[in-house]
Amino acid sequence: LFHFLKVSSDFTADEKMEIETIKTYKKDLLDDIQVFAHFVTHFNIRAYCMHPCDNYHIVKGINYLVMNKLLDGSAQSIAEFLYKEEGLNKTAIGEFLGEREELHLQTLKAFVDLHEFSDLNLVQALRSFLWSFRLPGEAQKIDRMMEAFATRYCDCNTHVFQSTDTCYILSFAIIMLNTSLHNPNVKDKTTLERFISMNRGINNGEDLPNDLLSKLYESIRNEPFKIPEDDGNDLTHTFFNPDREGWLQKLGGRVKTWKRRWFILTDNCLYYFEFTTDKEPRGIIPLENLCVREVPYSRKPYCLELYNPNSRGQKIKACKTETDGRVVEGKHQSYTICAASAEERDSWIEAIRASITKDPFYDLVSVRKKKVINQAPQD
Numbered sequence: 233l234f235h236f237l238k239v240s241s242d243f244t245a246d247e248k249m250e251i252e253t254i255k256t257y258k259k260d261l262l263d264d265i266q267v268f269a270h271f272v273t274h275f276n277i278r279a280y281c282m283h284p285c286d287n288y289h290i291v292k293g294i295n296y297l298v299m300n301k302l303l304d305g306s307a308q309s310i311a312e313f314l315y316k317e318e319g320l321n322k323t324a325i326g327e328f329l330g331e332r333e334e335l336h337l338q339t340l341k342a343f344v345d346l347h348e349f350s351d352l353n354l355v356q357a358l359r360s361f362l363w364s365f366r367l368p369g370e371a372q373k374i375d376r377m378m379e380a381f382a383t384r385y386c387d388c389n390t391h392v393f394q395s396t397d398t399c400y401i402l403s404f405a406i407i408m409l410n411t412s413l414h415n416p417n418v419k420d421k422t423t424l425e426r427f428i429s430m431n432r433g434i435n436n437g438e439d440l441p442n443d444l445l446s447k448l449y450e451s452i453r454n455e456p457f458k459i460p461e462d463d464g465n466d467l468t469h470t471f472f473n474p475d476r477e478g479w480l481q482k483l484g485g486r487v488k489t490w491k492r493r494w495f496i497l498t499d500n501c502l503y504y505f506e507f508t509t510d511k512e513p514r515g516i517i518p519l520e521n522l523c524v525r526e527v528p529y530s531r532k533p534y535c536l537e538l539y540n541p542n543s544r545g546q547k548i549k550a551c552k553t554e555t556d557g558r559v560v561e562g563k564h565q566s567y568t569i570c571a572a573s574a575e576e577r578d579s580w581i582e583a584i585r586a587s588i589t590k591d592p593f594y595d596l597v598s599v600r601k602k603k604v605i606n607q608a609p610q611d
Contacts, residue, residue, distance in 0.1 A: 331373075344381060350388040359457060371596060408597075413453055424446060477496045480570060482569050502517040504517075
């Protein structure tokens, strides 16, 4: 039809005008189809990259973009997509950037270089950096990402610290300070004096100015870090991904009834919620000084127990929220929790034991502090 309209010359002026209108409509329609095709491709990539469960989806999504020539496959183009695109899952971004394959390492560097830290103090720079993704839970990934941050910050602010090691150590100290001051479970809040003391000698063996540390301390005390939320989920209380989460049954303290609760293990604490959409936990169980073991229970075959081996008969230090909103001390001398299977019970026991015995932040900082002290010039 379009070919016929194009070659025929026996049309009136009105008919020729109508033909031009049809041809314009055809062009607009083809343009709309191209836009729609781009939208569908873009929607697919965002669906993949918003998936919170694992790194596979964001890798597949980026590959999809490259295949459709929406990205050129370079680390720079991938980094710009992850940094600038709205609505991507920030947990997935963190997992992708934390991998050790060469493309991921190059993308991490390019991603960090997109941040402008010039003339920002360290807290301001950390706020910007930690808002653009979610730190993964593995220590090696955290190390690579914080090393990249420290390098970028020192490149942007050449006269603040004597080495990237100083920036690296102080960054971790600030993140831990944020947890200490703003996690309601931490009773022994870090003071300014302790914060200054714990950072002595980290500037190539020299002390950082007290005025600098005081300003960083006050900034965190006045305003905690904002944590990026994914898919409307407010359940993460630290920058780490949860070590484990899922539905379990918990035996009551005074009233011995079983209640189904959503448990999250993170930051050396066990949190439990009535619903996965709750913004605040119903209870918090600090795992410090506790042990976990398999325990038999009548009519509940897959139970584990949290207990304090050094204070038997005493209440475990924990807290819970009453129905009227009051936060009260927990009533448990031990916590009995039931899983759905032996495999699930054993997996929880393993995860809780690992959380009790290992804190990647402290391990990473300890190693770096030893390096700084050993490299410091001796008098």
